[in-house]
Amino acid sequence: MIYPPWDEQTVNDLNSYQTAGSFAPFFCQTKGCKSILRATERGFVCPEGCGYTQPWAHEWMPYVRPCKEAREVQRINELLLTEGYGRVIAELHRLYREQYHRNYRAQDVKPKRGRPRKRKK
Numbered sequence: 001m002i003y004p005p006w007d008e009q010t011v012n013d014l015n016s017y018q019t020a021g022s023f024a025p026f027f028c029q030t031k032g033c034k035s036i037l038r039a040t041e042r043g044f045v046c047p048e049g050c051g052y053t054q055p056w057a058h059e060w061m062p063y064v065r066p067c068k069e070a071r072e073v074q075r076i077n078e079l080l081l082t083e084g085y086g087r088v089i090a091e092l093h094r095l096y097r098e099q100y101h102r103n104y105r106a107q108d109v110k111p112k113r114g115r116p117r118k119r120k121k
């Protein structure tokens, strides 16, 4: 376990962990609140202002880096908040096309039509 006070780097790393979606974040334990806690210099606090605090974290938490998919989700969430649905949908289409072309290249051959042939034994 690590306990506050936490320096700026640790606070940033813990908040990155909390929003990355790679692992389950810490939630507010106040009944009916369930907000994702925010790290501060003095420990985790509930961003809804309900007063819940948590003065510890696991030692490994600041070292978790979000995976690529989690970073994409984070980016799309930000887009949604700043630019709205239209922009998000355009972005999802772009990601889908990118993924499609990546998979297509990975196969390196055109997908054959019809049933696959049986292999000789």
Ligand SMILES: [Zn+2]
Pocket: 028, 029, 030, 033, 034, 035, 046, 047, 048, 049, 050, 051, 052
């Ligand atoms: Zn709360």
